[in-house]
Amino acid sequence: MARIVQKFGGTSVGDLDRIRNVAQRVKAEVDAGHEVAVVVSAMAGTTNQLVQWSKDIGPLHDAREYDAIVATGEQVTVGLLAIALQNIGVDARSWLGWQVPVKTDSTHGSARIEAIEADDIDARLSQGQVAVVAGFQGISEEGRITTLGRGGSDTSAVALAAALNADRCDIYTDVDGVYTTDPRIMPTARKLDQITFEEMLEMASAGAKVLQTRSVAMGMRHNVKIQVRSSFNDTPGTLVVDEDTQMERQKISGIAYSADEAKITVVGLDDKPGIAAVMFEALAHDNVNVDMIVQSASTDASRTDITFSVAAGDADKALSVLESVKDKLPYQRVDAASNIAKVSIIGTAMRTQAGIANKMFASLAEKGVNLQVISTSEIKISVLIDSAYTELAVRTLHDAFELHEA
C-alpha cells in the first residue's frame, strides 16, 4: 500500500465526461489498495473567463477580490469530482484551500505556500476516504482567499504530497511525459524515463511547459517523487528523481526553447561598481522578469554595455523603466530587438563530459545560425538566436546529440 497524490489539470477536467474519466483513474489507485489525494485545476477555459470578467469590470484591480473570483473555478471541479467518485462507489470529499487549510502569504495573485496543515486529510486518508483538494488556492493570515498564480495547481499537488508524506506525486497532463524536446518540432523526440530535479528545473525555466518551475523546486526541496504522465492513456510517464538514483548520463537530457523573447542592450554605461544593481533593481521593482544577462566591454574603455533578455511582452515596460532611470544611470543609447528565441540544452552530463558546449556551437554554426548571446549554468547552456531559426536550431541539436536514442 502506498500513499499517492494525483494532480489533474484543466484539460483533464474540461467537461463532465472527462471528470468521470478522472474519477476512474482515481478509483484504479484506490482499488489497488492505495491511499489517494487528488488535486484538480478549474475546467479548461473557466479561469480565463473569470480573469476576463475581473479585468473588464473596471480598470482598478483589487487582487484580493480577483483571487476570490478566480478560486471558484477549482471549487466547482472539486465538488463535481467528489460526486463523480461517490457515484462509482469511492468514498470522497472535497477540500477548498481554506478548509485544508493551505496557508499562504498575502501576495494575492501569486501567493507562496507557507504551510499545509494536513492532519484532517491525513486521518481521513488512513480511513480510506479520498481527499479531493482544490489546487491553485490557499488562505492568507487575514482569512482572505489567495491564489498561487497560473499553473499553481502543480505546486499545490507537490506541496500536499510533501505535507502528507506521500510516496509519489503523479502529475497528469496532456502529454505522455517529459520529452527530449518538443515533439511538435522534432518528430523523433523521445520520452525520457527519468530526469533529475535540477534538469527538470532548467528545462522548465528554459521554456518547456510540462511542469511549473515552482512545483519542481518544491519537489526538490522536500524530495517528493514526481511522475509526469498522460491522463488519456496508461503509458508510464517520466519520473523526476534525485540525482543519486540515476545512472551517470553520457549525454544531455533535452533541448528546450522559448520563441517569444526580446533582447535589450544598454550601450555606453559608466563602467563603475553598482550600475548593474541600480538597473536590475529598477526593472525588478516594476516586475520585469529579466532572464539572461551579459556584460561586455564597450569600445570606449571607461564604458560598458549590458545586454539582457526579457519575455517579448515585457519589452515595452523594460524600455520605459530604462528611460525613467536615465538620470541616475547615464547611458548613450538603448538597442532593442524582438523576434528573438532562446534555445537551451540541459543535462547533468555537462558536469563530467567535456566538449558539449563546443559541439553545440559548432553544429549551430554549420547551419549558419548566428549566436547573439550565450549564457551557461552548471547543467545548461542557453543561446539567443533570431527566432526564424528556432526549429532549425532545435532539430540540428537533437540530431547532433543523438537524442532520438537512449
Add this chain to the structure above:
Amino acid sequence: MARIVQKFGGTSVGDLDRIRNVAQRVKAEVDAGHEVAVVVSAMAGTTNQLVQWSKDIGPLHDAREYDAIVATGEQVTVGLLAIALQNIGVDARSWLGWQVPVKTDSTHGSARIEAIEADDIDARLSQGQVAVVAGFQGISEEGRITTLGRGGSDTSAVALAAALNADRCDIYTDVDGVYTTDPRIMPTARKLDQITFEEMLEMASAGAKVLQTRSVAMGMRHNVKIQVRSSFNDTPGTLVVDEDTQMERQKISGIAYSADEAKITVVGLDDKPGIAAVMFEALAHDNVNVDMIVQSASTDASRTDITFSVAAGDADKALSVLESVKDKLPYQRVDAASNIAKVSIIGTAMRTQAGIANKMFASLAEKGVNLQVISTSEIKISVLIDSAYTELAVRTLHDAFELHEA
C-alpha cells in the same frame, strides 16, 4: 445617517453592465451619508448551470458537494461588485458566507441561519467601508459550505439587517414593489405603498413570488423594516411594516394565485382519531409539502373523506406514499385531479370587516366559477378551482374588491 442593507437578485447582477449599475445604486446611498451592506445573488442563469452540472455528473447526490459547487455563483458576483465599487471610488470588500461568518445548521441545500457574527462587518461599516456579502450561503458547524435553498438571498439580506441593527433592508427586484395582484393578468393592478408582515407572508405562501416566505418571517421576527423596490428605476417601492404602523384597512390588500396545484381526495377512511396524523406524517416524511386540507363526512357515517392539495409536481409522489400506507390506513379509493389552481384574497381588513368571504364566493359564483375546496386563515381565504378559470377569477375578484383604487 442611516444603516441600510441592500439586496440585489440574479437579474440585477446578470452581466457586468448591470453590476456597474448596482454599484451606482450603492454609491448613491453612500454619498447620502449612509452605512451600506449589500447582499447579492449569483448572475442570472449561473446557479441553474451549476445545479445542472451537479445533477448530470451522476445520479447519486451529495448535498455537501452540491452546496460547495453552487455557492461559487455568489462568490463571483461579490468579487466583481467589490471591484466595480472600488472603481467608482467607494471603499468596499467582499464577504463570503464562511468569512462573515453566517452560521447555519447542517441541512445542506436548505440550511437555516442560526447566527450571524457581524462584529467585523459592523466595525468596518462604521469606518465607512461597504460590505459586499454573498447571499444564499453560510457555513455549518463542521466547516462545510451550506446554502439556504433557492431564493435564499432575500433571507440572507434580512438576517444580516437584523444582525447589523440596520434601519432598513431594501430588496431590489425586477418589479416596482408588491402589487394588488399580478399585473400581467390584471392591468389595473395597483402597487401597494405598504403591506403588513402577516399579509406579505400570506401573499408569499399563496403564490406571489416577489419575496421569499422565509425572509418575510425572518423580518417579522426581528422587526426589520423591509422595502421591495425596482433595481431599474427610482420609484419608491412597497414598505413591509408592522401592523400598528398602518392605518386600519377598509378592504383586502391583494389577490395571489398559484396555477400548478393538484387535489387529492382519500375516500372512505375509518373515522377514528389519529388517521389524519398517520397520513400526513407519511407524506411529510417523504417531503411532500401539503398545502390545503379539508376533512368531510363520507356517505357512510362510520367513514370520512380527506381532501388535500399539493404542488402538481408532487402529485405522483403523494399517490405512491398513500399506496404504501394502505395497510396501516385502510381506505376505499383515492381520487386525484390536476389542472387545479389556488386563488387567495389576503388582508388584515378581514379581522374587522364582515362579509368579505361572502363577497368573494358570490362574485365567483356569478361568473360560474365552481369552488372545489375552501380554506381560511385569520387574514386569508383560499379556494381551489379549475385552473382554466384562474385569470377570470383573479380579474373578477380584483374588480369586486375595487383594488384598482386605494
